[in-house]
Amino acid sequence: MIEIKSEIVCRQSIKPSVPTPSHLKTFKLSLLDQISPPIHSNMNFFYPSDNPDFFHKSKLLQHSISTTLSLFYPLAGRLRDAATIDCNDEGAFFVEAKVNIQLSHFLSQPDLNLMDHFLPTTDPTTMELSNGAMFLVRFTSFTCGGVAICFSLTHKLADVSALHTLVQTWSSLCRGSSNPVTPLLIGENFLAPRDEFYAMSATVNIADEKFVQRRFVFSASKISELKAKVSHEFHEVLQSHPSRVEAVLALLWKCAVATKKQKMGSFGPTTLFQAVNLRKRLSPPLPETAIGNFIWPIMVFAYEEKDLELHEVVIQMRKCLNEFNNTKANMFRGEGAASAIMGAIKERGEFFRSNKEMNVYKCSSWCKVPLYDIDFGWGKPLWVVSVNKLVSNTFALADTQSRDGIEALVTLDEEEMALFQQNEQLLKYATPNPSIYAFCNSNYNCRM
Incomplete structure (x- = not known):
């Protein structure tokens, strides 16, 4: 059994690099988004060390998140109800952290029970400070220089393909691309939400199962x-x-x-x-x-x-x-x-x-x-x-x-x-x- 000690170094909000125009301040979701559960999906990437400059990588990630949010502007907003996002540019939430083991130690015996050390949504303080953020990132360094990039994204606006499009755009901007993948934000233009669902809660009750x-x-x-x-x-x-x-x-x-x-x-x-x-x-x-x-x-x-x-x-x-x-x-x-x-x-x-x-x-x-x-x-x-x-x-x-x-x-x-x-x-x-x-x-x- 691997023992991990993790430490959060800093937490901060990241705003879009370009403010959302006033005519886009309200984004209506499609009917299929409306009936999707308001939970966060996660995706976790583990990278070997190529150089030990963790803080330089962190700055690149933060800058590219800011640019990405301008393209995926609803992700910088907050859910107003089951079918509406208030595109208020409150931003994503970014966490820097470190763990006390080498990446090879973790990957040689991957223990899913230890993933809480890498997910942004498992830290109560992060969730409180993030104030309903729909996109959260936790960037973690290992003692060997390897890193983990783990992000959580609201299911209200993203299935697997949408997650992939987001991370494609984000990673290409982080590499310095001037021609990133551009998302198609279709929302209600695909299929309008239904009035009878507007009162649906923006939370979800998960059964207390073992x-x-x-x-x-x-x-x-x-x-x-x-x-x-x-x-x-x-x-x-x-x-x-x-x-x-x-x-x-x-x-x-x-x-x-x-x-x-x-x-x-x-x-x-x-x-x-x-x-x-x-x-x-x-x-x-x-x-x-x-x-x-x-x-x-x-x-x-x-x-x-x-x-x-x-x-x-x-x-x-x-x-x-x-x-x-x-x-x-x-x-x-x-x-x-x-x-x-x-x-x-x-x-x-x-x-x-x-x-x-x-x-x-x-x-x-x-x-x-x-x-x-x-x-x-x-x-x-x-x-x-x-x-x-x-x-x-x-x-x-x-x-x-x-x-x-x-x-x-x-x-x-x-x-x-x-x-x-x-x-x-x-x-x-x-x-x-x-x-x-x-x-x-x-x-x-x-x-x-």
């Missing part, structure tokens, strides 16, 4: 084995091949449900929510630089244990995705879009009220999002991770640094996780919490 998060890594060779196990049946039905994500997710869900059965003594019906990026599925499509929540969940069901045979799961996943692409994606366009979305939300709510015994799992995938290309001017990261401290029964998938493996962060009830991480079928394909250096690209200099 859950834990664990990391499992699937190497390229193990993913190939897993895909080979289901490819024949998949190809017979769909004349194509399962993806890496489908194969890994099917195994994770199957093992999580087996764990639930172990705990409860019997199998219960279950559903898996998968977040789908709408941008490329709309007609006409939206660019990936569109800022907001352009995601929608698709659901796969298993009413009996036989429905969770791996080949059955991957086939159903693809069928559900194909059905969504062919028949449902365009409900987000046109005059009837808002009514269609409200109807879908109501229908989903009624279904779960009538099926309270249904065990629900949720998945998000960051695979193929090129997060390991993010360079602030001192090289590419050794590890990129987003930790979940809010919701149980989740699977978060991301590429490994070598790009050919998958890192899965699984969040379960404490008792169920104790059983899950001993599941023999899971351990046949997944390595529990290996060293970050074990999955570095052989062409990449993984400096210790």
